Amino acid sequence: MTEEAQFDPEASLARSTARSLEIEGEIREHPERFRILTGDRPTGNLHIGHLFGSLENRVRLARAGVETFVLIADYQVITDRDGLGPIRERVYSLLTDYLAVGLDPDRVTFFTHSSLPELNQLMLPFLALSTDAELRRNPTVKAELDDTQGRPMSGLLLTYPVHQAADILFCKANLVPVGKDQLPHLEQARVIARRFDERFGRADESRPVFPQPEALLSKSGTVLGLDGTKMSKSKGNTIELGFTADETAKLIKRAVTDSDRHITYDPANRPEVSNLVNIAALASGRDPYDVAAELGDAGGGGLKKLATEALNEYLAPMRARRQELLADEGYLSGVLSRGNERAREIAVQTLDEVRTAMKMVY
Known part of the structure; x- marks a missing residue:
């Protein structure tokens, strides 16, 4: 053989x-x-x-x-x-x-x-x-x-x-x-x-x-793209490491979710919502199920707010270091x-x- x-x-x-x-x-x-x-x-x-x-x-x-x-x-x-x-x-x-x-x-x-x-x-x-x-x-x-x-x-x-x-x-x-x-x-x-x-x-x-x-x-x-599909540079559905906090917030605000206000972590049936939950969890070092339970009935708006805050806080020191490096x-x-x-x-x-x-x- x-x-x-x-x-x-x-x-x-x-x-x-x-x-x-x-x-x-x-x-x-x-x-x-x-x-x-x-x-x-x-x-x-x-x-x-x-x-x-x-x-x-x-x-x-x-x-x-x-x-x-x-x-x-x-x-x-x-x-x-x-x-x-x-x-x-x-x-x-x-x-x-x-x-x-x-x-x-x-x-x-x-x-x-x-x-x-x-x-x-x-x-x-x-x-x-x-x-x-x-x-x-x-x-x-x-x-x-x-x-x-x-x-x-x-x-x-x-x-x-x-x-x-x-x-x-x-x-x-x-x-x-x-x-x-x-x-x-x-x-x-x-x-x-x-x-x-x-x-x-x-x-x-x-x-x-x-x-x-x-x-x-x-x-x-x-980690999926903000449109719920595979994250890809060519699709423009990514959050680049070099983006500012404001750029990140605007992109997450436009992210796809669904009409159910109750937030759950269910990647198979709710991939878009679960993706934002996962991003928030990864950025804060938490379990995605715990993040979803905490959000409860916060809806898509509450989910996007939490994901934005968690991600921007996590990326802040990297962004500061990045600016220092670009200057040298x-x-x-x-x-x-x-x-x-x-x-x-x-x-x-x-x-x-x-x-x-x-x-x-x-």
Whole structure:
């Protein structure tokens, strides 16, 4: 049976869920055993979906002592679009948000794709280890292609999972925080790591060139957009981290609710109302059922008022820090330069190991 046929999404999710619980315990005891790779595409500004879905978790793990690499995936901006847009501004916006939410550059390595040619060179042997069927079956590739409204699939979009494998494996990350929808990407990286060792051998006979990266599944639920659909920069239904308190209040005031004045937390049957309850709960560190019970018959107006107050209070220190950072581009440039330098040193070393294993040292 081929590796393609063996992959079972439900079984993978069950294994990853159980293993994530074990990993959390191991992190508490020995955080130094782990190296994390995570990141974002600079296609727009970060919003509260990113904050509650991934950024807070990155801060938690870095503060726990886990070595953390954060990629600003600038090359991946062009996987599904013709141009880069205001790429420089967006790269620095991402970096500013990372620092404002509490990611410490003394603990975290920030870097960009375009600064690491050795990372991108890993794509060549990795592509030789990936099949066309595997790539076309990848859920993210299919979803991104559907969003292009019929335009031809680019080679970069098709090989997006391989590029992500290179991101993970160049620094030999052994842990990747993901949502369940991203498990196929991680599985592709695991397959590539295994196939490399089987096909090309090892630079050091005592160990494989690449570790088998594991998933750390996100604990937080999905934060929907203010219109009740998936939160997306392109839909304009987000609350960006850089918005002011007044802008946030105006957006939440326009958020979709329903006609029932009694507030409940019922994501399946009342997704719009439950989303605002969830935002208020996440921002105040409370259980959403308790928030809903406290609101009672306050109606949509009371719910929006509470969500606005809770979110603005929670974001206030991040917004203040963000303004300080934006006023000092030299500091931001220095953080990124140091991160790129460190990441590239690791990429050079990894590529040397790859070339040695492939007997391409001349």
